[in-house]
Amino acid sequence: METETEKKISDTNIALISISVFLVIFIIYYSVMMMLSPGKKYAAIRNEFGIDTTEKSRGSNPIFSDSTYLKLLKEKAFLQSRMIMAESDSIYLTLNLSDSTMNLEISGVSVHQARFSYMEASKIFLKGDENLILSLMTSPFTIAKDRATIKKEPVLVKMAPRDTSEYKPDVVPDTSLTEPVNYILEMTDGTRIYICQEEEDNARERRSQFRFDLNYRMVDAWSCMKSIVRFRIPDYHLYIKIYLPRSDARIIYRAIPKYGQVGLYR
Amino acid sequence: MENFEIKDDITLPVNNNAPEEEKITSESILSTIKASCRKIRSNTKVFSLIKTLSVIFASVFALVLLFYFLLYIAPALKELPGVHVTEITNNVELKGDPSYRKQITQLNRDIQRLSRKYGSFTSGQSYIVINTTDNRFFLYRNKKLVREGFCSSGSYTLLQTEGDRKWIFKTPKGKYWIQGKLTNPVWRKPDWAFVEEGLPIPSKDHNSRYEYGVLGDYALSIGDGYLIHGTIYKRFLGMPVTHGCVRLADDDLEVIFNTLNIGSKVYIF
Numbered sequence: 001m002e003t004e005t006e007k008k009i010s011d012t013n014i015a016l017i018s019i020s021v022f023l024v025i026f027i028i029y030y031s032v033m034m035m036l037s038p039g040k041k042y043a044a045i046r047n048e049f050g051i052d053t054t055e056k057s058r059g060s061n062p063i064f065s066d067s068t069y070l071k072l073l074k075e076k077a078f079l080q081s082r083m084i085m086a087e088s089d090s091i092y093l094t095l096n097l098s099d100s101t102m103n104l105e106i107s108g109v110s111v112h113q114a115r116f117s118y119m120e121a122s123k124i125f126l127k128g129d130e131n132l133i134l135s136l137m138t139s140p141f142t143i144a145k146d147r148a149t150i151k152k153e154p155v156l157v158k159m160a161p162r163d164t165s166e167y168k169p170d171v172v173p174d175t176s177l178t179e180p181v182n183y184i185l186e187m188t189d190g191t192r193i194y195i196c197q198e199e200e201d202n203a204r205e206r207r208s209q210f211r212f213d214l215n216y217r218m219v220d221a222w223s224c225m226k227s228i229v230r231f232r233i234p235d236y237h238l239y240i241k242i243y244l245p246r247s248d249a250r251i252i253y254r255a256i257p258k259y260g261q262v263g264l265y266r
Numbered sequence: 267m268e269n270f271e272i273k274d275d276i277t278l279p280v281n282n283n284a285p286e287e288e289k290i291t292s293e294s295i296l297s298t299i300k301a302s303c304r305k306i307r308s309n310t311k312v313f314s315l316i317k318t319l320s321v322i323f324a325s326v327f328a329l330v331l332l333f334y335f336l337l338y339i340a341p342a343l344k345e346l347p348g349v350h351v352t353e354i355t356n357n358v359e360l361k362g363d364p365s366y367r368k369q370i371t372q373l374n375r376d377i378q379r380l381s382r383k384y385g386s387f388t389s390g391q392s393y394i395v396i397n398t399t400d401n402r403f404f405l406y407r408n409k410k411l412v413r414e415g416f417c418s419s420g421s422y423t424l425l426q427t428e429g430d431r432k433w434i435f436k437t438p439k440g441k442y443w444i445q446g447k448l449t450n451p452v453w454r455k456p457d458w459a460f461v462e463e464g465l466p467i468p469s470k471d472h473n474s475r476y477e478y479g480v481l482g483d484y485a486l487s488i489g490d491g492y493l494i495h496g497t498i499y500k501r502f503l504g505m506p507v508t509h510g511c512v513r514l515a516d517d518d519l520e521v522i523f524n525t526l527n528i529g530s531k532v533y534i535f
Binding site for chain 1: 321328332335336337338340341343344345346347348349350351352353354355356357360366369370373374376377380381383384385386387388389393395397398399400421422423424425426427428434436439440441461462463464465531533535
């Protein structure tokens, strides 16, 4: 009887140890794959734009390490990108990381400007290779999809009354506009722009932001997991996370078209 | 120096007493724990219950840790590898190189040309910007803001009939221009105005289609039947309540009517 119990205990221990070892190995493998993903993205950008970042190529042309030259190149690229967007009649967004501003523009006319107090971004955007940044700035990003805590068009369906007896005058809509505003604009190349409202005045807003963030993290983790179990390096998404006043965040989200364009300057 | 000596004298007895007290208490605690462990072990039922509970607790804790790793730690790991940073040398010799100066001059010229072209998009003439989210308008003359205030824009109501006819009351967004200016405009009620009130739709030129005095003193057309006009419902200014037109207060409307000409740009976002 005692030996049976002992055997049971040792079996359980073996199972627990095996699970733990498997988990540790999986976590290490997962971590390594995650750390490899930015490299895959850099390589893809370099291939797409034909950038040679080797020391050999740099040594042959010192102009590419001159700050004045690079600054002017970036300014030119940003202007070219804005020109492309201005030529369409659509509303577009320009994002200037240098002076912390976001501009809504229509045909070259700035119609709304928002200033952000805080932002986070992928390393590549903050201190990455200038040539990579330059190549990302030359043409505007196009929004592929978005996810938000508010509706883009707050449509209210109303059935027409059958006769005058059923008619009720319009109730003034609720304009308190207190719903929390958080959204993600995902570009066609996978770059993501997260816009979060600055205000965290109450628990409801904090909860909403947490839920929204968690939801997106879960979607992302699921897609990474799917790649990793197939022994493939997961996709890396460049990101910019911006904290804006709620009213500005709402205005920008409602104004920008579903497949609108975004110009970037750093 | 004297102060130090005095301090040492005072602190010494306290330091001597402390380890003794600790020794006694830790030993007693250990012996109590050992005794209770022996008791629990002797009782196999309690022992197995505690063991099961600790396995469950450890599993839940491991699961939470795993989720935390997958959702928060792993994405942060993506940012760990170093990025290739451009080495800025600002070579002094390069600055004096004629080909470098030529390239810089060319770039400056390109930027100026592009800036001028981009700047020319903003009209020097008067134009109006309408923010449909906040229901505000901004009137510009010579690229300077001359007036701002509240307006009313589309309510985003989707009116549906049983016969599957639909109308959505939203203000269009984008670039428009003033196509016509009217004084004392008369509202020619479209079909939805009757449907909305549960009234039968009259013939095209029936008298009941014409309503006087509801659009204010002036109206500016931006095409497709959309107007910038006045209102009798002034308390709703600043709210999204219209059928797609832009409503303004009387004094704002008068200034806008006098400032904008046919062809003036209207930017709605």
